[in-house]
Amino acid sequence: MAKRKQRRPPPFASSSSSSSSSSAAARTSPTTLPTAVAARRRRVPSTSSSLLLTTTAFLLLSFLPRVDGAAREDAVRGRRTIEIRREVVGAASCDRPTHEQEDDARTSVGTSGARDVLRASAESRGGGRDHVEEEGTRPFQRGRGKMAGKWGIVARRRIIHRGGNVDDDNGRHQLHGAVPPKDEPIISPSLLACDWSDMKGEIKKCLDAGCPWLHVDVFDGVFLDSPNALTFGPQMVGSIRKRFADPVLDVHLCVDRPQRYARPMADAGATRIIFQWEAMGDGNDGGDELDDALSSAIAFAKDITSLGMACGVSINPETDVATIFPLLDTGMLDLVDVLAVEPGFGGQQFNHVAIQKIESLRQYRDQSLSPRGIDLKILVDGGVNNSTSSVVTDAGADILVAGTALFRHPRGFEAAVKELR
Numbered sequence: 001m002a003k004r005k006q007r008r009p010p011p012f013a014s015s016s017s018s019s020s021s022s023s024a025a026a027r028t029s030p031t032t033l034p035t036a037v038a039a040r041r042r043r044v045p046s047t048s049s050s051l052l053l054t055t056t057a058f059l060l061l062s063f064l065p066r067v068d069g070a071a072r073e074d075a076v077r078g079r080r081t082i083e084i085r086r087e088v089v090g091a092a093s094c095d096r097p098t099h100e101q102e103d104d105a106r107t108s109v110g111t112s113g114a115r116d117v118l119r120a121s122a123e124s125r126g127g128g129r130d131h132v133e134e135e136g137t138r139p140f141q142r143g144r145g146k147m148a149g150k151w152g153i154v155a156r157r158r159i160i161h162r163g164g165n166v167d168d169d170n171g172r173h174q175l176h177g178a179v180p181p182k183d184e185p186i187i188s189p190s191l192l193a194c195d196w197s198d199m200k201g202e203i204k205k206c207l208d209a210g211c212p213w214l215h216v217d218v219f220d221g222v223f224l225d226s227p228n229a230l231t232f233g234p235q236m237v238g239s240i241r242k243r244f245a246d247p248v249l250d251v252h253l254c255v256d257r258p259q260r261y262a263r264p265m266a267d268a269g270a271t272r273i274i275f276q277w278e279a280m281g282d283g284n285d286g287g288d289e290l291d292d293a294l295s296s297a298i299a300f301a302k303d304i305t306s307l308g309m310a311c312g313v314s315i316n317p318e319t320d321v322a323t324i325f326p327l328l329d330t331g332m333l334d335l336v337d338v339l340a341v342e343p344g345f346g347g348q349q350f351n352h353v354a355i356q357k358i359e360s361l362r363q364y365r366d367q368s369l370s371p372r373g374i375d376l377k378i379l380v381d382g383g384v385n386n387s388t389s390s391v392v393t394d395a396g397a398d399i400l401v402a403g404t405a406l407f408r409h410p411r412g413f414e415a416a417v418k419e420l421r
């Protein structure tokens, strides 16, 4: 392996630390953070003078014991709780920091050790969402004592808990902190249709236009059997989550062996997995096959929810909606994705067979699920534009997934959102 050159990074300005601090700022807007955290962010040092270096190292050293496992900040925004806990999870001493040592320190920031703590915390709070982020590694030089002049590296992570299970005024659940607009469908942009070379800019567009739910189509080129139906994986979801802490990330899995993706997607920061009913087996044929598909779907839903994600199911246009009613009866799913196109590509014609399915689902929810306390959202996906949106909302859809109609609108994204609403 090629040996990398040693270097002496200026304090708080190594490539990893500087990108980490700027990305942290981009990830979470100050308006959504407790004021103390936002204020601390603004105090990041910007000069590398040796005086400042020594002072900063001194401050960091005296700060460390208090930060380690102890710094917590809680805030209540409306009826949504946000807790941010910072932990120092790795530290190393060295003559001069190297890339390798920083990598070692960074490795210990991983999510693995934090998972059990997070789950327990989520359960004790009645749901919600925990999210672990690497805050970065920072080289620093010790300024006093026996170790004066020696370099060290410290790695930190942030654990963000967002409270869930909070009812809004309509008595509807606010899932994972996202606030559904009252009396209006939620518009969830499908990133399939955006400019992939500018993912950050495109997502910013969505958030600026008041669309905090994002639909991420995960196609592996195998399940949908086309080399062109190949999209994003956990790395993409993780990169989005690192930049944007707030949006709901709905991951629609149209892949072979979808069960393999649950943990990587949870670690990447997905909010919800929407799996494809047809990937569970040949349930439409009834009999044993239906039982097998149902057992696989229930086991998968259990996995997904025990990883702290919400769970939804998607059905193809040819699938009879009644086949999934026993799955909805379990109460583990909070969303059904009614596909109005064959999955795989954007820009297809809306298939009106979806309307009758939305109506059946609404009826089943009102008559059978809601009386048992089971909350369910109905999402329609594919071919949604300004002429089909009112038809699907009249039929009872709560969430509209739209790609082409939003990202390719001649008058821009914001105008497109207004049209759909």
Ligand SMILES: O=C(CO)[C@@H](O)[C@H](O)COP(=O)(O)O
Residues within 6 Å of the ligand: 190, 192, 193, 215, 217, 341, 342, 343, 344, 345, 346, 347, 348, 381, 382, 383, 384, 401, 402, 403, 404, 405
């Ligand atoms: O999964 C799919 C299509 O396979 C959808 O999520 C589409 O991405 C919706 O795109 P438009 O039909 O709105 O272009």
